[in-house]
Amino acid sequence: MKNSKFPTDSLNIHTELIMPGHTNPLGNLMGGNLLSWMDVACGISALKHSGHISVTASVDNVSFKLPIRVGDVVIIKSHVTRAFSTSMEVLCEVHIQNIEDNTETLSHQAFMTFVALNKFGVKVEVPQIETQNEVEQKLYDGALRRRELRLVLAGKLDPKEAKNLKKIFLT
Numbered sequence: 001m002k003n004s005k006f007p008t009d010s011l012n013i014h015t016e017l018i019m020p021g022h023t024n025p026l027g028n029l030m031g032g033n034l035l036s037w038m039d040v041a042c043g044i045s046a047l048k049h050s051g052h053i054s055v056t057a058s059v060d061n062v063s064f065k066l067p068i069r070v071g072d073v074v075i076i077k078s079h080v081t082r083a084f085s086t087s088m089e090v091l092c093e094v095h096i097q098n099i100e101d102n103t104e105t106l107s108h109q110a111f112m113t114f115v116a117l118n119k120f121g122v123k124v125e126v127p128q129i130e131t132q133n134e135v136e137q138k139l140y141d142g143a144l145r146r147r148e149l150r151l152v153l154a155g156k157l158d159p160k161e162a163k164n165l166k167k168i169f170l171t
Contacts, residue, residue: 004130007139010049010080010090014041018072029068034094037076038062038110042090045078046114049088050126054114057087058150066096066107073097075104081136082143086123087115089143111146 014037016022022033039056046054068074075095080088094108116126131137145164151157152165159165 004128005049005080006130006132007079007081007136008132010045010078012041012044012048012076012078014044014076014078016074016076018068018070018074020070023070027070029072029074031062031064034068034074034108035059035062037074038078038092038094038108039112041076041078042092042112043114045080045090046088046116049080049083050114050116050124052116052118052124052126054088054116057113057115058154059113060111060146060150062108062110064108066105068094068096068107073099074107080129081111081139082147083126083128084147085125087113088126089113089146091139111143113147113150 078092081091082089090112095104096107118124148162148165
């Protein structure tokens with residue numbers, strides 16, 4: 001595919017050791033700190049993919065499934081799953097690493113959307129994504145439905161025009 005990149009080209013891995021200053025009085029990581037780290041990690045993935053500064057356009061639901069405690073090592077992995085004309089969907093996965101046995105547990109996941117801008121703040125086209133395996137292809141295919149849902153929820157797309165969402169609910 002011409003002017004395309006692989007999802008792995010945008011892979012970003014960010015690691016944090018949770019310190020007392022990151023936590024609430026119960027010793028659990030404050031959600032705002034995690035969201036900030038996720039946003040930066042995904043922004044770097046978008047930058048690596050597009051070659052341009054990229055700004056956050058949306059953040060999908062983030063469910064806090066597991067507590068992250070003082071002393072935990074957190075690994076945030078992000079990469080672009082699909083590119084549209086000027087926007088990119090980025091998957092962000094947060095893992096808690098067990099230092100003793102070097103295992104990772106997925107604790108949080110979200111999709112974020114970024115828009116690439118030139119130095120004047122004008123939207124620029126981004127390379128498309130070329131998938132290399134089934135997992136990447138599944139994420140790529142699902143991105144169109146997730147995009148339609150974001151646009152419907154933001155009031156930018158009439159639900160009647162959400163063709164890919166209709167296929168799920170009306171078949």
